[in-house]
Amino acid sequence: MTVAAHVRLIDLLRDDLGLTGTKEGCGVGVCGACSVLVDGQLMSACLMPAFFIDGTTVLTIEGLAPDADHLTPLQDAFIRHGGFQCGICTPGQIVAATALLDAHPRPTTEQVRRWMMGNLCRCTGYYKIVESILAAAESGTTAVVRQPVGIRAAP
């Protein structure tokens, strides 16, 4: 496809491709709601011109789960451990945490906090986010069967 030079990646994703999982929060690179992986590297889609991704692979929240019946361990852990409240920051949190676990498969709590400090949660649900990420790190990398939410036993 062809994209105008002045279009940002966030606008390409949301407006042209309809991939609205990636959110625009602050628009100035601070909040992390627009976190995406460009060739595996965590980036802010709001500060990136779309032409930068020419020839790269971009992974957004929509592309993490292998199929409609499975979730990644991180997605499952966020559900099981209450890693979100209102949910607006969650795609960015999970994409950022995906990059964290790629770089550090078994991070310490301190490493999680340090890495995730660029992803803001306005509900201030940080403890549960850290807990979810640490739980996902323990459960490995195998995709988890997706279940209806709300009927499972507590972990």
Next chain:
Amino acid sequence: MKPFQLHQPATQAEALALLAECQQRGDDVHLMAGGTSLVLLMNLGLLQATHIIALRNISELHGIQSTPGGGLAIRPLATHRELELSPAVQAYCPALAETFGHVATVRIRNQATLGGNLAHADPAQDPPPMLIALDAQIVLTSQTGERSLPLEQFFVDYLTTTLQPGELLTEIRLPPLPAGTRATYQKFLPRTQDDYATVSVAATLRVDADGRCADVRVALGGAAGTPVHLREVEDALRGEKLTDQRIADAAARVPELVDPPDDARGSATYKRRMARVWTARALHDLRDQPNGALPTP
């Protein structure tokens, strides 16, 4: 962002030719490295360009190399994350690698480049004071040749540099560090870890056999419209025993040497005082840690 004409040269020579051509025509042309600051400014409508020259495809402008004798040559498109993790930077000076790790968040460090950081000339940035403390030189190249200058002379004022029309920042050079040089970068962050510093201090120190200061360099971030190289403080310490009193007396000169802005990170008066406090802390830490290895603040 408003529409602009995009150029993506593949070589430095091509970029310099384009830059000269655009400027001769009177176009409003800007160079784009990682894009973090430029896209932000353009998106907020604070900057409008009719032409953008994106440098990212120019392989000559990427890379980090150790130089013969133990120095370091950094090309401008090296990202902060590459620099933070680079074995060459670690081997040169662990405190420098740590300084790059203090910039914003890992997400921004993955995208933002050192050349873009320096050319943007935000005085609250982390790398410039540390690079000045390490006596960095920068190389500016145009179609008619190149010139190099100490990094501190590159900064003129807030977001303003000595970069001339037709010039491109092509290299950051760090000289070999004399054996026994200790270095530290300390960032005063009263709010959040990913914030700009209220003030920051970078310092290097070499102590001779009888415990006197053989050499010292100190520079501050966030303390004026440019990074501040504290020559007067250095002069008060060089050749002296670094007693607590001597350090306190030298640091007492800091408030009159800085000109910080009042902003959300503190009043000018508060920052002047904090600049003194953090300068003294950095000097104490360097004096008291013989291996120069400091814990992450």
